Amino acid sequence: LxxxxxxxxxxxxxxxxxxxxxxxxxxxxxxxxxxxxxxxAQFLFLTEGATSPSLASYERCLDIFDGNDPEALTAARGRWKIYKDAGHQMTYWKQNETGGWEKG
Structure with missing residues (x-):
C-alpha cells in the first residue's frame, strides 16, 4: 500500500x-x-480482513475486500453481520465493469 x-x-x-x-x-x-x-483520522480503511473494536470512534469505516475471491467475500459477509448487529449504519459499494463504483 x-x-x-x-x-x-x-x-x-x-x-x-x-x-x-x-x-x-x-x-x-x-x-x-x-x-x-x-x-x-475520521475515516478508517480496513484491508485484508482486518477488524477494529473502535469503529464507533470514526465518522466512517471502509472495509475493502476482493469481491471476486470467494473466501474474502464470505469473510466480508461475516464482518457485515457483526457490524450491522452492533448497530452500525451499513452501505455496500461495488466496482462496475468500467472501474466506477455503484451502490450494491
Missing part, C-alpha cells in the same frame, strides 16, 4: 506516513497494522 500511494500517478501523490517515518500528527493518512489512531 505504501508503494501504491507513492506511485498513484505521474503527478499524483497521497501524503502518508507510518511508525517508520513518525510524526503521526502531521500525516493525513496513517498506515498501520495496529488498532490505533495517532493522527486523529
Amino acid at each position: 505504501n508503494s501504491a500511494l507513492w506511485t498513484l500517478g505521474r503527478i499524483s501523490f497521497i501524503p502518508h506516513g507510518s511508525a517508520k517515518e513518525g510524526m503521526a500528527e502531521d500525516q493525513p493518512v496513517w498506515l498501520t497494522i495496529l488498532d490505533e489512531n495517532p493522527n486523529g
